[in-house]
Amino acid sequence: MTDQATQNQTVNYTAMQINQEVKRTLRKERINAAIRYGVLLLTGLIMLYPLAWMVSAAFKPNYEIFTSMSLIPKEFSWDGFINGWKTGTEYTFARFFLNTFAYVIPKVILTVISSTIVAFGFARFDIPFKKFWFTTLIATILLPQSVLLIPQYLMFREMGMLDSYMPLYLPMAFATQGFFVFMLIQFLRGLPTDMEEAAMIDGCNSFQLLWYIVVPILKPAIISVALFQFMWSVNDFLGPLIYISSVEKYPIALALKLSIDVTEGAQWNEILAMASIAIVPSIVVFLIAQNYFIEGVTAGGVKG
Amino acid sequence: MANVTLEKVTKVYSNGFEAVHGIDLEIKDGEFMVMVGPSGCAKSTTLRMLAGLESISGGKIHIGQTPVNNLAPKDRGIAMVFQNYALYPHMTVRENLGFGLKLARLDKATIDQYVNEAAELLEITPLLDRLPRQLSGGQAQRVAVGRAIVKKPSVFLFDEPLSNLDAKLRASMRVRISDLHKRLKDSNQSATTVYVTHDQTEAMTMGDRICVMKDGHIMQVDTPANLYKSPANLFVAGFIGAPEMNFIDANLIKTDDGLVQVSFAGQTISIEQKKAEKINAAHHESVIFGIRPEFIHLATDESPKDQVVTGKVVRLENMGSEFYVYLMLGDKQFCARIPAAVVEEQLSQSLDSDVSFYFDTSHCHIFNQETEENISL
Known part of the structure; x- marks a missing residue:
């Protein structure tokens, strides 16, 4: 009897000890997590502050903008948006939005088509001096954009394309953005060739192979290319600045600068309001496209 | 009707490496030919040359009467099943099956009919509207086989199709593919099959004939039974059969009274008379003596005394019905x-002690030490 009792006691005692240890561990993990997330949250907020400031300043009257760090406007007003949209020119801001899309959309489409074809060629075909061509491709990535500005400008002047959107998107039809070609080549190299071989046996020629098999599998990579190109092009300032001279053809990037130029004391609330609107397309496009990044690529099709 | 003929087929890669050394092979119409060999023996390369996925550096390949050296894969009348299934991930099973037919511009009704027939044959009808990623390994493999059947090709090519499946599934798929081949053949459809594997169980159980390859050479082509019973050389003898045949360097002795003996490890045994007559070797020649594990028995009183060897038992492996x-x-x-x-009765206490074994030399093999050819056939 006594033996039994002692044993029970020991069992209970150990159970209690274990319980305590579990509690201690859990508490420690909670504290660790709190510290981790605290630091992350703080860093995130610091990084987001300029963006938040821009949006909040758009609602402030002009005189308040540079006098306080606060994100909450003392006097809330829509004036920045209303006047900003009218702009100092004969056009509304909607015009500049349309102008932007008028060259960004062809640019994205041409980039995707040409880069995919060139990348497919590099990744899957034996071409003479392939290494040399590939090195050339990489070299164009490393070449600073500004080096090309003057020769390109002269070229487009000779072709009579100044003050049109052609110089902005026409080069994309020739897979000139080596970075995207490189990105797609790397993606293709990581894909097993079995599916393409199966398709060849099924009767595909090279273009059918590209269209029916490679493009669908490459979709996530192609969407990232389109996304990058879209965001970079919307943000592009230098290109339009050099080639577009008439105000009616100005894209957003130049239009924002316009407001700073033409008025003597810049209406910062208007500029910031329009800047806030200008980033909306990029954010929307990103949110729509991000699901495709997550989508599995070859899951199930190939088990290796 | 499609037999496949390989004539002096050679593959040399651009870096000068010669992978296939002028092989000759004749695959009869409707035959199930298994190509087997260790990795790197060029069995897959040979298959891919047959499929048109690799160029042929030299020699000729005929499918039926047509030379196919310069034909595109789609024009060779072949269908191939890949190791990784290679299903198109963005198409449903139905689209996967019908893709080749769609490219061949068959009308929709015919495609549907063919796809449904093949799906029924492979019992994948309920899976037709799924995507490949929603299939298990075995299901995906059946779809891959279905994609081949749908096209009604003259030659089926399989490139290690079962090596990604677990052991149990592999066994059932093996039977399924064999059955399918038989059914196609019985219904008078083209069923010529070339099946590449490194698994000798698959080779032995599925093949009408087996082609054993090594380093780009064909070592022997024969029925499974003949390969096992009469391996042409040391490599085939060692490759076919598990556990593999025992080999030992031996000295061949021909006595004056017509007896043939081999001596190894300080012991001498006689070769059974019928076998001895077939051996083509000189007196005192150095040979390799080979005997399969099932022809080594525990010696009993009835065992011929001149075929008994004493050895030390070092390990027992329990396989259930038998011991290694x-x-x-x-x-x-x-x-x-x-x-x-037998082991439990007589050997359980014999670990690390000397035991007498009877080598049944009527089933032994003698190989030439230099050419490694079997000289006892």
Whole structure:
């Protein structure tokens, strides 16, 4: 009897000890997590502050903008948006939005088509001096954009394309953005060739192979290319600045600068309001496209 | 009707490496030919040349009467099943099956009919509207086979199709593919099959004939039974059969009264008379003696005294119905397959002690030490 009792006691005692240890561990993990997330949250907020400031300043009257760090406007007003949209020119801001899309959309489409074809060629075909061509491709990535500005400008002047959107998107039809070609080549190299071989046996020629098999599998990579190109092009300032001279053809990037130029004391609330609107397309496009990044690529099709 | 003929087929890669050395092979119409060999023996390369996925550096390949050297894969009348299934991930099973037919511009009704027939045959009808990623390995493999059947090709090519499946599934798929081949053949459809594998169980159980390859050479082409019973050389003898045949360097002695003996590890045994007559070797020639594990028995009173060898038992492996008994002869380890009952009765206490074994030399093989050819056939 006594033996039994002692044993029970020991069992209970150990159970209690274990319980305590579990509690201690859990508490420690909670504290660790709190510290981790605290630091992350703080860093995130610091990084987001300029963006938040821009949006909040758009609602402030002009005189308040540079006098306080606060994100909450003392006097809330829509004036920045209303006047900003009218702009100092004969056009509304909607015009500049349309102008932007008028060259960004062809640019994205041409980039995707040409880069995919060139990348497919590099990744899957034996071409003479392939290494040399590939090195050339990489070299164009490393070449600073500004080096090309003057020769390109002269070229487009000779072709009579100044003050049109052609110089902005026409080069994309020739897979000139080596970075995207490189990105797609790397993606293709990581894909097993079995599916393409199966398709060849099924009767595909090279273009059918590209269209029916490679493009669908490459979709996530192609969407990232389109996304990058879209965001970079919307943000592009230098290109339009050099080639577009008439105000009616100005894209957003130049239009924002316009407001700073033409008025003597810049209406910062208007500029910031329009800047806030200008980033909306990029954010929307990103949110729509991000699901495709997550989508599995070859899951199930190939088990290796 | 499609037999496949390979004539002096050679593959040389651009870096100068010669992978296939002028092989000749004749695959009869409707035959199930298995190509087997260790990795790197160029069996897959040969298959891919047949499929048109690799160029042919030299020699000729005929499918039926047509030389196919310069034909695109789609024009060769072949269908191929890949190791990784290679299903198109963005198409449903139905679209996967019908893709080749769609490219061949068949009308929709015909495609549907063919796809449904093939799906029924492989019992994948309920899966037709799924995507490949929603299939298990075995299901995906069946779809891959279905994609081949749908096209009604003259030749089926399989490139290690079962190596990604677990052991149990592999066994059932093996039977399924064999059945399918038989059914196609019985219904008078083209069923010529070339099946590449490194698994000798698959080779032995599925093949009408087996082509054993090594380093880009064909070592032997024969029925499974003949390969097992009469391997043409040391490589085939060692490759076919598990556990593999025991080999030992031996000295061949021909006595004055017509007896043939081999001596190894300090012991001498006689070769059974009928076998001895077939041996084509000189007196005192150095040879390699080979005997399969199932022809080594525990010696009994009835065992011929001149075929008994004494060896030290070093390890027993229980396989359930039988034991693999490992014995040392000199510094060479031999494996014997002995029924479990016998081992439990007579050998359970014999670990690390000397035991007499009867080598049934009517089933032994003698190989030339230099050419490695079987000289006892």
